[in-house]
Amino acid sequence: MRVAVTLGLPDRLRAAATVDLLAAELGVNPTALELLLGHLVTLGVVDRVGTGYGTTEFGAHLCADAGNGLHNLLHHDTAAGRADLAFVDLAHSVRTGEPAYPLRYGRDFWTDLAEQPHLREAFDRQMTWRIRERIPDYVAAVDWARFPVIVDVGGGPGDLLTAVLTAHPGLSGHLVDLEVGPARQNFSGLGDRARATAGSFFDPLPAGGDAYLLFNVLHDWDEGQCHRILARCVEAMPEHARLLVVESIRGMGISTEMDLVMLVHFGGQERSLEEYKKLAAPHGLVLEQVTEVANDRSVLEFRKHPI
Structure with a gap:
């Protein structure tokens, strides 16, 4: 197929x-x-x-216009289809704990996206398709009104942030991602309440936000890189701010297939609640609340300790 x-x-x-x-x-x-x-x-x-x-x-x-995301997932020259071909080297990943993608293509997934814009565009379409029908669930799951300024870290095309700001006219948002063209288009109707800045979550982030959002970010990375991302978030967060991590949680309905996808594509992994607590602890982050959303993802709300 x-x-x-x-x-x-x-x-x-x-x-x-x-x-x-x-x-x-x-x-x-x-x-x-x-x-x-x-x-x-x-x-x-x-x-x-x-x-x-x-x-x-x-x-x-x-078909390409079927509206179900399958064409984008299966085509050999899209981000997901290309990455899935690396499963032929699953044995390498199991032996080493490293992604198979660089073994097949000579560079990692993210470098490939940066150097081939059509792959980046396909990846953004894939992410948009995966969450578009569930965006209202995420908007309803969190009391966003608590956060006058939301910093969406690695927010891609900004679909979720756009929906949150649309639902809460008193809030503003700042999205950070390597490619911000699609996000700026999404933000066009929000005036000066939304901005997008090109940058990496491995670099200093905009300071002073009330909430920092990591949506489907941490599972793409190994522990060392996750610590770098969390350190940047904590560095930018005021004492009162919250870190909102949206991920599929191992042991809470996630497909075991995704464990292998994360490993082979990125060298990342899905994690349990205890693993996220352990990941966050060295950064002074304490898990305060867990909200299950849409059966396969949860919102983990962390605060700095002590308040």
Whole structure:
């Protein structure tokens, strides 16, 4: 199915076509293409239509405009699809505890995104798709009104921060990420209440916020890098501020598959509550509250100790 998506077969075969015509259009071997199509018939992705093949109703879920994120996850030249190919070297990750991605591509995932803008754009689309239907849940789960200024650290396109500021007209927000173009577009209707600054969470962060938000950040990194990120947050936080960490928590409904995805792609991991407490403790952060959201993620609220 990954190859079918990469070749664009589900989209192209919405209008049935013969093998010879398809092979000529795609520049592929007709015999091999027919073997692939035969297996796609077995999977129910395409069906025989006269002398050719056409996409089935089931196969239409793999089209680029299906709205379910599958095309972006499976295509070989998107961030997720490219990263999943590194699973062939899962044994390396299990032996060493290191990501397999650099072994396959010669550089880590984040360097690849920085050097190939189309991968970064695909990654942002993937993240947007993963949370877009659940954003109202996150807006409702936290008493955001307590935080006049929210600093969204590594906030990507800023979908969550935009929704929070829209729901709370008295708040303002500051997003920090390496690429801020999409966030600035999202913030266009918020006037001077939202700003985006290009930067890394390994560098000094904007000081003086009332809440610092790390949404799906820490699970991408090993312990050493997590400590660097947390140190930057604590450095910028006033004594009264809170650190809000949104992650899937091991032992609280998270799929075990994601443990391996984090390992192979990034060298990171999903963590238990106790592991997050242990990670935060050297930075003087104490877990104050845990709120489960959308069945697979939780908001962990940390305060500085002592208050």
